[in-house]
Structure formats: structure tokens, C-alpha cells
Amino acid sequence: MNKKFLHLLSILILCGIVVSACASSPATTEAPAAEAPAAEADTTTDTTAEEAAPVSETPSCGTDPVVLNAYFETGFDLPFKLAEEFTKQYPNVTWDIKQDQFANLINETPRLLAGDNAPDLIRLPTMVSFAKQGLLMNLDDYATAFGWDEWPVPQLDQNRVGEDGTRGSGSLYAMGLNYSLTGIFYNKELAAQIGMTEAPATLAELEDLLASAKAAGLLPIMQWGSAKSGMGLAFPLQALMASVGPAQPISDWIYQKEGATIDTESNLVAAQHLQDWIDNGYFPTDINAIEYTDANARFGQGEGVFMFNGDWQNASYDTDMPGNVGFFLMPPAEAGGGPAAMSAPLTYGIAANAKNADCAAFFLNWVASNQTAREIDVAVGGSNPGGPADAVMPAVTEGSVTNETLAAGVVLGKTGSAMDFIANATSAIFAQGWTPELQKMVGGKQDAAGLLEAVQAEYLRELEE
Amino acid sequence: MLPVCSKQSRLNIYGNWKSKESGCVTMPEFSKLSSLMKKTSDKVRVPNKVSRRFSLGGKDRRETIIGGLFVTPALVMYAIFVLVPLVLSVYYSFFRWNGITPMTWVGLKNYRTVFEVPDLLATIFNAFKLVLFFSIIPVGLGLIVASVIQRVGSGRFGSITRTVLFLPQVIPLVAAGIIWGWLLALPGLINEVLTAVGLESFTRAWLGDFTWALPSVGMIGVWVLLGFCTVLLSTGITKIDPALYESARIDGASWWNEFLSITVPLLKYEIGVCLTVTVINALSAFDIVYVSTAGGPGNSTAVPGVKIYILAFTEQRIGLASALAVLLMILVLVVVLPLQRLNREEE
Numbered sequence: 001m002n003k004k005f006l007h008l009l010s011i012l013i014l015c016g017i018v019v020s021a022c023a024s025s026p027a028t029t030e031a032p033a034a035e036a037p038a039a040e041a042d043t044t045t046d047t048t049a050e051e052a053a054p055v056s057e058t059p060s061c062g063t064d065p066v067v068l069n070a071y072f073e074t075g076f077d078l079p080f081k082l083a084e085e086f087t088k089q090y091p092n093v094t095w096d097i098k099q100d101q102f103a104n105l106i107n108e109t110p111r112l113l114a115g116d117n118a119p120d121l122i123r124l125p126t127m128v129s130f131a132k133q134g135l136l137m138n139l140d141d142y143a144t145a146f147g148w149d150e151w152p153v154p155q156l157d158q159n160r161v162g163e164d165g166t167r168g169s170g171s172l173y174a175m176g177l178n179y180s181l182t183g184i185f186y187n188k189e190l191a192a193q194i195g196m197t198e199a200p201a202t203l204a205e206l207e208d209l210l211a212s213a214k215a216a217g218l219l220p221i222m223q224w225g226s227a228k229s230g231m232g233l234a235f236p237l238q239a240l241m242a243s244v245g246p247a248q249p250i251s252d253w254i255y256q257k258e259g260a261t262i263d264t265e266s267n268l269v270a271a272q273h274l275q276d277w278i279d280n281g282y283f284p285t286d287i288n289a290i291e292y293t294d295a296n297a298r299f300g301q302g303e304g305v306f307m308f309n310g311d312w313q314n315a316s317y318d319t320d321m322p323g324n325v326g327f328f329l330m331p332p333a334e335a336g337g338g339p340a341a342m343s344a345p346l347t348y349g350i351a352a353n354a355k356n357a358d359c360a361a362f363f364l365n366w367v368a369s370n371q372t373a374r375e376i377d378v379a380v381g382g383s384n385p386g387g388p389a390d391a392v393m394p395a396v397t398e399g400s401v402t403n404e405t406l407a408a409g410v411v412l413g414k415t416g417s418a419m420d421f422i423a424n425a426t427s428a429i430f431a432q433g434w435t436p437e438l439q440k441m442v443g444g445k446q447d448a449a450g451l452l453e454a455v456q457a458e459y460l461r462e463l464e465e
Numbered sequence: 466m467l468p469v470c471s472k473q474s475r476l477n478i479y480g481n482w483k484s485k486e487s488g489c490v491t492m493p494e495f496s497k498l499s500s501l502m503k504k505t506s507d508k509v510r511v512p513n514k515v516s517r518r519f520s521l522g523g524k525d526r527r528e529t530i531i532g533g534l535f536v537t538p539a540l541v542m543y544a545i546f547v548l549v550p551l552v553l554s555v556y557y558s559f560f561r562w563n564g565i566t567p568m569t570w571v572g573l574k575n576y577r578t579v580f581e582v583p584d585l586l587a588t589i590f591n592a593f594k595l596v597l598f599f600s601i602i603p604v605g606l607g608l609i610v611a612s613v614i615q616r617v618g619s620g621r622f623g624s625i626t627r628t629v630l631f632l633p634q635v636i637p638l639v640a641a642g643i644i645w646g647w648l649l650a651l652p653g654l655i656n657e658v659l660t661a662v663g664l665e666s667f668t669r670a671w672l673g674d675f676t677w678a679l680p681s682v683g684m685i686g687v688w689v690l691l692g693f694c695t696v697l698l699s700t701g702i703t704k705i706d707p708a709l710y711e712s713a714r715i716d717g718a719s720w721w722n723e724f725l726s727i728t729v730p731l732l733k734y735e736i737g738v739c740l741t742v743t744v745i746n747a748l749s750a751f752d753i754v755y756v757s758t759a760g761g762p763g764n765s766t767a768v769p770g771v772k773i774y775i776l777a778f779t780e781q782r783i784g785l786a787s788a789l790a791v792l793l794m795i796l797v798l799v800v801v802l803p804l805q806r807l808n809r810e811e812e
Contacts, residue, residue: 107778110565129781133566226673227761286651288762289673294650428780432584439762443675446763461582465561465782 058145059358066093066359071112071122074099076312078346078381079123079177082367085376089366093359106427110135118351120360124174126427127349128256131161131173137350139172142361147388148172151368154418155179155386158345167255167420175364176345178383181409182235182310183329183341185317185401190218190305191326199328202335203243203273210282213305221277222304224295225287225442230423231435232295233274233283233442235308235342238422239330240270242340247417254425256463262422263452271448278442288439296320310342311405314382318400327404329412339411343418346381378402384409426462433458551794558787564777568784575788584764585789588772589796591679592748595768598683599690599747604739606687607694612728614695615702615710616720627699631692638689642756645685646672649757672758678766685753690746694739701735702728737808741801748797769793 072079083095100108106125112118113135130136143149148156155176162170184206186196194213200206213220224232241250245266253260277283284290284304299307300320317325329339350360367373368387375394377385382402385394396402412418423430433455440446446454558575560568579585610630614623633641648654649671656668671681705727713723729736751770754760760767760775769789777786 227759286670286673289670436763
């Protein structure tokens with residue numbers, strides 16, 4: 001309160017008579033924070049109390065007109081298409097959709113969630129801090145009501161935040177519209193040129209292929225690396241980490257588990273592999289200046305045999321190089337080992353004080369369980385729609401790379417392990433840790449050991465905040 | 466209440482950060498310009514009339530009040546959008562705050578962090594390297610171009626040159642940054658030209674190269690600011706009595722002699738303005754750097770403006786961002802105030 005008074009005093013002195021302008025003081029900014037409950041389990045019941053009695057029957061959108069207030073990510077059609085179809089099936093629901101770039105959403109989300117007209121549905125770039133600050137609705141009651149708890153476990157894991165602020169277990173704070181998968185895309189024509197007849201089964205086989213691509217005068221791997229897009233070498237690095245070592249410590253680090261470190265022996269081996277790849281000239285020489293879209297365009301034009309990327313790019317690869325693009329998961333170092341891949345939900349959450357939380361939750365359930373929605377999900381999004389274990393996987397156009405990514409997803413689900421992205425460990429670890437340090441590695445100013453050390457130091461510094 | 470709050474906090478935070486840029490930018494600039502304007506008005510008008518305005522006759526007092534009323538709207542805007550954010554960011558810099566939850570007092574810890582984390586301190590050194598490109602080169606080149614225009618003839622040729630050089634000022638910096646990004650890419654035009662003239666060994670990804678990224682960003686700055694300096698300086702040259710040049714020429718002075726003995730000394734106020742504005746541009750650079758490299762590769766082009774933005778909005782560390790911003794403002798003042806004094810002493 002004392003602080004509030006100080007605020008007010010300083011503002012009053014400064015603004016003098018202009019009372020209306022004084023409304024833009026931080027004195028009031030603090031109010032929602034003070035009211036917002038810390039991440040406690042009763043958030044849901046608090047905020048939904050006025051809408052419906054705590055979920056006794058399955059929540060729905062009712063029959064009265066509802067306007068869902070949503071924030072989507074610019075450049076991705078999927079949520080827009082789903083919203084359109086949802087209104088077709090439930091005409092009483094209309095949408096008020098705002099959109100912004102992902103990078104802007106990272107900066108805007110806390111203020112949107114804390115605002116008065118808080119979004120019913122919002123694309124979440126990160127979630128731990130918002131959950132801890134009490135800005136996100138706890139979805140546990142909805143999970144029970146809709147039976148999400150019975151879905152295959154890995155789907156919801158990444159969206160859970162524990163009371164100690166670690167991810168991976170605890171209460172559910174978000175749902176995925178779909179579950180993307182990363183791995184290695186390849187140009188079929190070029191791969192045939194270097195004698196690749198089937199996907200490599202071990203890391204050594206993959207490295208042989210890279211060497212023969214280089215020897216054949218081809219660019220082995222197309223990847224991006226500009227600070228404007230974020231360093232794309234984080235993809236092969238994480239793939240290597242999970243190939244030479246266990247995936248669990250990487251997940252623990254991403255989930256900010258107590259004592260977790262990225263600076264481990266097996267990760268060092270992985271980073272050394274990456275450094276060898278760089279030194280061998282397996283990546284474009286101008287990688288530090290290549291943006292994400294440029295890298296994809298160049299790969300589409302036939303530059304690069306392989307590219308580490310995710311299935312969200314399927315539709316555009318199918319357009320750029322129809323029938324000529326394939327996909328496989330990063331092979332394990334030892335023959336017969338299980339594959340591991342970065343696989344993250346396209347995360348959407350509900351603000352703690354959203355007006356139409358029930359309807360938003362109903363929508364999230366509909367996306368995963370309605371067959372038309374699942375078809376849109378696969379056709380437009382290119383990724384696995386998730387949902388109940390017994391749900392039918394929609395058919396895919398013949399020759400589309402989506403067939404291969406979906407099949408790989410099944411393999412991963414049975415024998416492998418899925419991880420979130422190492423760039424998502426903290427909100428700034430990508431921009432302040434991985435990107436600059438990997439760029440230095442490309443520039444010959446950082447080695448494998450130094451890379452892991454520097455990123456771990458940045459990680460600890462950010463957690464300290 | 467809540468929507469207002471969210472807008473408010475955004476406005477505040479934005480204002481904060483912006484204040485570092487524009488708040489401190491406008492003040493020295495303004496005082497320099499006003500002193501210049503005063504100088505010219507003193508010369509042109511009858512000086513007595515100016516000072517008599519401020520004596521306290523009854524009629525004059527009424528005029529003062531009316532004058533004050535005219536100033537009020539601007540003053541209020543200035544207070545709300547410059548002074549308040551300025552004071553607030555100094556205030557925030559003593560707290561740990563993510564912009565939403567309650568603030569925690571940390572004293573000078575944020576300032577200590579700036580000096581302890583090498584990446585943060587490095588941004589300040591980068592800013593000084595940019596001064597070479599944003600100030601020294603444009604002012605130097607601008608002087609040469611202006612005096613060449615003056616000598617060769619200020620007719621059509623002069624005005625076309627000035628217009629062409631000034632055009633970059635009209636283009637939004639973000640658009641310029643994007644286009645320069647394309648030109649400087651490995652498959653870009655600049656490398657194509659180098660290859661065409663046989664300098665293939667010099668081709669590189671200019672913005673992705675540790676050695677060349679900062680100079681490349683600097684050259685974009687030269688391109689933007691050269692026109693500004695040229696226009697200002699060649700306007701100044703027209704003020705110089707042509708008789709001076711004439712007599713110099715009769716005495717057989719070369720272009721270089723004329724340049725050193727007449728043009729540069731008589732343009733010192735304009736040079737002062739150019740240096741002030743461009744130095745501030747360099748130290749508080751944001752848009753060109755953010756759009757062309759976003760601070761990469763490996764922080765080699767990170768400048769305080771970009772770092773403040775990332776700290777405040779990506780990392781939600783408003784306190785640390787404010788501390789860096791306050792230091793940036795102090796830095797700008799430390800550099801710019803001596804420049805001001807230099808001009809004033811010679812009045």
C-alpha cells in the first residue's frame with residue numbers, strides 16, 4: 001500500500017492539474033496484480049463461479065449468443081479455419097479475433113491476460129510465469145469433465161505446471177490445438193543422388209550421408225540462423241542431444257526442475273558433433289544471416305539435401321516441392337535405440353478472468369474430438385490432432401509429406417520419447433542464450449564446452465529473477 | 466477498471482522505454498536549436514525589442530500570461546509523454562518488476578548488474594563504435610559534398626544532389642532496414658556486384674559476419690544520415706559571404722585551402738548541430754539495428770536500445786531495462802553536453 005501511495009504521489013506531483021491524463025499512472029496498474037491470486041488451485045472456481053456452478057455437467061457454449069474473445073498468431077491459418085467451422089456447427093457462437101506476430105505475442109500476453117477484457121482463448125508463447133502469476137485459468141476441472149485426463153499422457157504433460165513452478169506435472173493450464181513433430185526433412189531427388197535409399201538408422205549412418213552430400217558438392221543441411229528468426233541450429237543440436245543421450249534430463253532442464261543442467265557429458269558430445277558439422281561445412285556459410293523464411297525458400301528451390309524442421313511446414317513444402325520431400329526422425333546413436341524428437345503442443349490457454357471460459361474449453365475439446373475439426377487440423381496444420389487414444393486419424397492426400405510425419409509420430413509415440421524445445425526453457429533463453437552462443441560457434445568464437453557453459457549460466461541468471 | 470489498467474501499464478512501459486530514446490534526445494537537440502534560433506533572430510531583428518518584451522509593464526504581463534496559455538498545451542503533452550515516463554523509469558530502475566505483479570525494491574542492484582554482465586556492457590561499446598558511422602562519416606562526407614556543390618554551382622545540379630541524398634530521410638527506417646538486409650545477404654545485390662567486378666573473394670553474408678556486421682549496420686546509418694548533414698551544411702554554406710570565396714580565389718587558394726580556412730570554421734554551428742543529432746542517433750539507435758540484425762550475430766551488433774527492448778518485453782525485466790535505459794540517457798548527456806559547450810563558448 002505504501003508503494004501505491006508513493007506511486008500516486010509522484011504522479012500527482014508530475015501531472016499537476018491534468019486529472020484525466022493521470023489515469024495513465026501505474027498506481028492502478030498494480031491493482032490487478034494485487035487482486036490476481038497466486039497460482040492456486042481455486043482460481044477456476046473463483047472465476048467461473050458467475051458463469052456456471054463448478055462443473056457438475058459437461059460445460060458447453062449453451063444456446064444464447066456467445067462472442068468468443070480470441071488472440072491468434074498471425075501467419076498460421078489453422079485456428080482461423082477451426083473457428084470458422086466451429087461457428088458453422090454452433091451458430092450461437094461468433095468470434096472476436098485479434099491477431100499478432102508470435103514475437104509480439106510474447107511481449108503482449110501478460111498485459112492481455114491481466115487486462116479487463118481478458119481473452120477467452122489465447123495462443124500462449126510460454127506459460128509457467130503466467131500460471132505462477134495467476135493469469136491463466138486452471139483447467140483441471142475441465143479436464144475431469146471432458147475426460148482429457150484419459151488421453152495419452154505425453155499430450156498434456158507439457159501444459160502442466162506444478163505448484164513449485166516446474167512444468168511437466170501438476171495442474172493443467174493449456175491445451176494443444178495439435179501436437180507438432182520435428183525431425184529431418186529431405187529432398188528426395190538429391191538424397192537419391194547421394195545414394196540414400198532408406199532413412200538412416202543410426203547417427204553414424206546420417207553422418208555418412210552428410211559427408212557424401214558434401215563430397216558430391218551439395219549443401220548437406222539447409223538451416224536458418226539469423227537473430228531475427230532465432231538460431232535454427234538449436235534444432236539439430238537438440239536432436240543430437242537426444243540421439244547420443246537420454247531425453248529425460250533435457251526435459252527436466254526445459255521444465256526447470258530443481259538442479260537440472262544442460263551442461264552434461266552427453267550433451268557435450270552432442271555439441272561436439274554439431275561443431276564438427278559446422279567445421280565440415282555441412283551448413284550454409286551465411287547461416288548467421290539466414291532467416292527462417294529464406295531457409296525454407298532456399299530448401300524449396302533445391303538448396304540443401306536435409307533440413308531440420310517441424311511438421312508445421314508440411315503444407316508449404318508440399319507446395320514448393322510436391323512429391324519430392326520426405327521426412328524421418330533423428331536416428332539414435334546406437335542401433336535399435338528409440339528415437340527422440342521435439343514435439344510440442346500448439347498451446348492455447350484461457351485467461352483466469354475470461355468471460356466465456358466454459359465455451360472456450362468446449363471449443364478446445366471439440367478441436368480434438370470432432371472429426372471435421374480433426375480433418376482441418378491435419379489438412380491445414382499438418383500435425384497430429386491429438387485427442388482420445390481411440391480417435392480416428394483423418395486421411396491425408398496421397399504423396400503429401402504429412403503422411404510421413406504422421407507415421408513418424410506413431411513410431412515416436414510407441415518407442416520413443418517426446419521433448420519440448422530447448423529454446424522454450426525460459427522466455428528469453430532463445431534470444432539471450434542459444435541464439436548468440438550458437439552464432440558464435442558458427443563464427444568460430446565459441447566451442448562445444450563453452451556453448452553449454454554459457455547457456456547454463458544464462459539459464460541460472462534468468463531463473464534467479 | 467482492468468482494461469484501463471492494461472492500457473496504462475502498456476503506455477507506461479512504452480513511455481518509459483521510449484523516454485530514454487526520445488526524452489533525452491529532444492532535450493539537448495531542442496536547446497541547441499533554440500540557441501541557434503535565438504542567435505539568428507538576434508542578428509536579424511532589433512535585439513532591444515526582444516529584451517523589452519520581458520520587462521514588466523502591465524500590458525506586457527498580460528502578454529506573458531497569454532503567451533503562457535499558448536505554451537500550456539505543449540507543456541502538458543511534454544510533461545505527460547516525456548517527463549513523467551522519464552521520472553517513472555528512474556523509479557522503476559530501483560525495483561525488480563515484471564510489469565504485472567508487485568514490485569520489489571532492490572536498490573542499486575540493477576545498475577550493478579549492467580556493469581557485471583559483459584553482454585550488457587558490450588552494448589555500450591557497440592554504441593560508441595556506431596558513432597563513427599552515424600556521426601563522423603556523415604558529417605565529414607556531408608561537409609565535402611556541400612562544399613563541392615557550393616563550388617561547382619548550386620543550380621539544378623546542387624538541388625538534385627541534395628534531393629537524392631536527402632531521400633533516405635523520407636523512407637521509414639524499418640523499410641530501409643529490411644531492404645538493406647536483402648541487399649547485404651549472401652545472394653544479395655552487393656555481393657553480385659562484387660562478383661561482377663572480380664572481387665568474389667570479398668563476398669560474404671555481411672550482416673551475419675562477426676567482423677563486418679557492425680560496419681554494415683553502420684553503413685546503413687551513413688546512407689540515412691548523410692542527406693540530413695548535407696542539406697543542413699549546404700544551407701549553412703549559402704549563408705557564407707561569397708566575397709570571402711572570391712577573394713580567396715583571387716589569392717590563388719585551392720579547393721582544400723578554401724575548405725579548411727573558410728567553409729569549416731564558418732560552418733561550426735551547423736557542424737555542431739549535425740554532430741549532436743547524429744551522435745544521439747548513434748547512441749540510442751534501435752530501429753535500423755533491430756530490423757537488420759536484431760543484435761546478431763552473437764551480440765556483435767547489440768546496442769543499448771535493442772537490449773532494453775529485449776529486457777523489458779521479452780524477459781519482462783522492467784527494472785533492469787530501466788536501469789540500462791537510465792544509464793544510456795546519462796551517457797548521451799555526457800557525450801552531448803560537451804559538444805554543446807564547445808559551441809557556446811565561441812559565441
